[in-house]
Structures are given as C-alpha cells and as structure tokens.
Amino acid sequence: MTDWLTPEEWRAVALSLRVATVAVAASLPLGIAIAFLLARREFWGKQVLNGIVHLPLILPPVVTGYLLLLTFGRKGYLGQFLDEWFGIVFAFRWTGAALAAAVMGFPLMVRTIRLAIEAVDPKLEQAAGTLGASRPWVFLTVTLPLILPGVLAGAILAFAKAMGEFGATITFVSNIPGQTQTLPTAIYSFLQVPGGEAQAGRLVLVALAVAMAALLLSEWAGRRVARRISGA
C-alpha cells in the first residue's frame, strides 16, 4: 500500500482521513441537535442561528480561516482560554485542521439533516407520545431511526467537504508536512514545485477514489434503510 505513495504523500492522505473522521464525528451530535432545533422549534434568534450556521458556506474560505485564527489562535481569546484551562491547542496542529474542516462542513451537514427531520410526520411523534414515550424517547425511538438516511447523507457530505477543505485550513493552520498538510494542501504544494505533477497526480487519484467510495457507501446505506422502512 505504502510503496506506490511516498511517505510524505502517505502522511498527507492519512492525516486527511483522520482530520475528516474526527471533524465529522465531533460535529455530528451538535449538527443533529441544531438541525432539530431549526426544524422543530420556534425560538427567539432562530434566524440568527440559521445565519451563523450557514455563514461558512457563503464567506470566502480564507475569511473563515482568518476568523478561526483570530478566535482559536494562540492569541485568540477562545484559543488562549482553551490552552490555559484544558491544554487544547488548535493553532498549527492537526486538531486545528479538523476544526476548520468541521466548521466548513457544518452547514452541509445541518441542511441535510434538517430536511430529513422536516420530512418526518410530526403526527408519528405525537402518536409515540400518547403511547407513553417522553420527548427524548420519542426522538431516540421514532425520529432518529426515521432520519437515519438523512443523517448518513449529511455525515458523508461533511466528510467529503472535510477531505477537500483547502482555504480555511491553509489560512488557519498553514501547510506543514506531517502536521497540518492535508491531501488538497499537499497537491497544491507539489504543483508549486517543478516536476511535482506525478506526485500530485497520485494524490488526485486517491482523492477521486475516496470521494467515489463515500458516494457509493452513502447510496448503499440509504437504500438499505429505505428498504427497511418501506417494509418490502
């Protein structure tokens, strides 16, 4: 496996996979919670929350990365606080790349899950309530199983976005080989060097393969869940 990729290329691929996995896993619970709030609750400031969630989709990624640097960098107030109290550092670490990837993928994830929740008939949730299920149980036993295809689709979209995230990542955590150099930033680096096309080409193939696998996986899982629900 490793002999057709140089150790440097391999590190970039492995780091990208790790960054994307951690970004999705860490943001998924929050994404489901916010999608549920936006789909099912009315509260003051709902549109503001909706706007904040969607900002990374519309802002230039460089701006998002710079804002992350201001907030979570070593001098940023949140970054300073997290460093002093929990020893968590984002700036110029792979954790920072994961944070940037999570923020950039978040709107895609929330949008997809929100649509899935809105497609669930609230009357089913009411019926579960009359059978004795409290709200958290209704969510766990009725809503969550029914939105599973949407959750999966949202997670895979966010994963794909995380694998490809470039602008915010390079602005926030730079492009340090072995530390913060992900697949896209590595391709970018190779293309800056004369004769790096072969290396870049191999990584492009890896990116293609990962994207295709993610798509096939989501299709397959979605069909499986849909078949279960339709009863056939």
Added chain:
Amino acid sequence: MTLSVAIRHRFPGFSLDATFDAPDGVTALFGRSGSGKTCIVNAVAGLLLPGEGRISVDGRCLLDTGRGVFVAPHRRRIGCIFQEGRLFPHLTVRQNLRYGAWFAPRATRPEDFGRIVDLLGIGHLLDRRPGALSGGEKQRVAIGRALLARPKLILADEPLAALDEERKAEILPYFERLRDEVAVPILYVSHAVSEVARLATTVVALDAGRVVGQGPVAEVLGDPSVLPSGTRDAGAVLIATIAAHHADGLTELRAGGQPLFLPHLSQAVGSTIRVRIAAHEVILSRTRPEGLSALNILAGTVGEVRAGGGPGAIVALDTAAGRVLARITRRSAFALGIEKGVTAHAVIKSVSVAPGDIGTGRPGVTEA
C-alpha cells in the same frame, strides 16, 4: 363517570364550548366535520391546550386551567387510534404492538399480547412492517397498539374515515368486540350515523362547537333536532332480540314486544342486536295500511316533526319497539295532518335494512 370534559377554546372564526361526561362503554362524539370533535379529542389526549377547562379520567385530573394543571400527553395513559393509523414505519408489527409496553412495563401484562393479537386476528402479520399491510390491517394493528399500552381510555378519532366501505365492514366488528370484551371505555369520534348507531352506548352530539344532545344512543339518534337538518343518513336505532329464524330466509326479531322481520341474520336465537332503520326507508300512514307487501308495520304516536330547509321533513314516531324516524316531504306531512301527538303507522320493508346497519348488541346496556 369515567371521562369528564368541560372545555372552552377560541380559534379564529370558531369557538368551542363543550361539557359532557362519558360513562363506560363506547361514547360517540358525533357531528359534522368542523363541529369541534377533533379539538375535543386533541384536548383529551393532551395535544391541544384549551383556553380554559377541566378534563378528568377515572377521577384523575388531567387538565384544570384554573389550578394550572396540565398532565403531559405521555403521562395520560390514553390510547389513541388515529384516522391514518400512524404506525411506526421502521418497526415491525410486533414492535409496534409492544411500543407502549416499553414505557409502562409494570402496567402491562405479557399475557394480554396473545389475547389481543387473537382478538384482532393479526397473528400472521407480526413480523411484517407497516408498509406491507393493507389499510384494514394497519388499522387493526393500530387498535392493538393502543390497547396494549393498557390505557385508562381509548380515543378513536374517525378510525374508519380513511377506509373504503369494504374495509369499514371488516373493522367495525372488531370495535364491537372491543366494546363487549375489553373493559376500556372508548371515546369514538365519527360523522357517520351508521357507525355511531352500531357502536355507541352513549352519544354526544356536537354542532358548531356546542353539545346539542347527549344520552343513550337510541334516545339521541331518535331526536331529529340533534341531527344536522337535511341530513340524508338520518335513522333511528332499535334494540331487538332474535326470536326465530324462519325457513323462508327471514329472521324474526322482537323489539319492545313488537315483531320485526329482516332478511336472514347470522346471530343465534336469543341474542341481542341493534338495528338502524334509515329514515328515508320508512313510509308513514295515518291508518293501518292493508294489502301492502311490506312486512313491518309499527303503530305509534308522532313525537316530533322537524322541517328541513328543503322539501323534506323528519318525523319521529314513538312506537312500542322504540323511536322510529321517517323522512317524508313537507307536502305529505301537511296533507296527512302529521303533527306532534297524532297517531300514525311506520311501514318498513324488510329488505330495506342494510346488512351494515345491523350490529351486535351489548346485553349490559340494552334499553328496557
């Protein structure tokens, strides 16, 4: 009193002000669509918070706006059967049926499962998912799911409205068995007189958000002022016992000592049934008619005449067999001099009673 309701609620352009008590058995909330039936059901289930009011089941207060009491829907122990079934599509029939037991493990009894599955005839469906069931099967599973949560009260909100006539005929007997074999009071919402006539022990008639009549089924359905004027499906309910099955294919009934002949019925001699006689199938005569092919002639006194907006009128005739409604033209009523207090004869063709209008009676609540 099992269920006691007194609520007021204002919607834009509609106000609901209803007070009624529902004893054991089936209480039908009966009225046209838009009369406030569903609002009452939602308030009892806890899905609607009325502006003011009180609701209690078995002496347990579920809602009292004056004292700030509102019991959450999932703590009310009220089983709902909805028009659309609302089965959980991701669970099998078995899991749907057991759903309520997950949340009330101490209240439910495992032996109920087999009994209710048998009662509803759904044993062969247990491993399927709702997507693979017919409309009638879904509704039977929905009934079982509500029952197996061991509720104090069952709410059935137009449970047959989404089904075709054939499916309705398939489900109605299950509700009759529920009424006669399972000791859970049922609040049954319907706009169909024939369903109410077959199932209800007590009827609460609603019109435009107000209760316009409540009492035993034969009494309320026999009161023309309760029925929406001009209604085509007015009809009275007679409670009768089967006296004999005759060789020529007729079944002889006794209602209040009067003989009645109907096409062959399957119930055994001696059993109590209820028969709804549609008002438009009844002919009135001032003198006892002779030389008629109709077998059933009931003598009585006119209790009430209600003229509708159109050419028709509904006449209520009190006979020894019970109250019979006749739908005749106002012209005939005038020509025959039919008014409150005069004597008349109701003529009913045996074959005009639809099989769907004959239901099993309930011995405990048979009118004297």
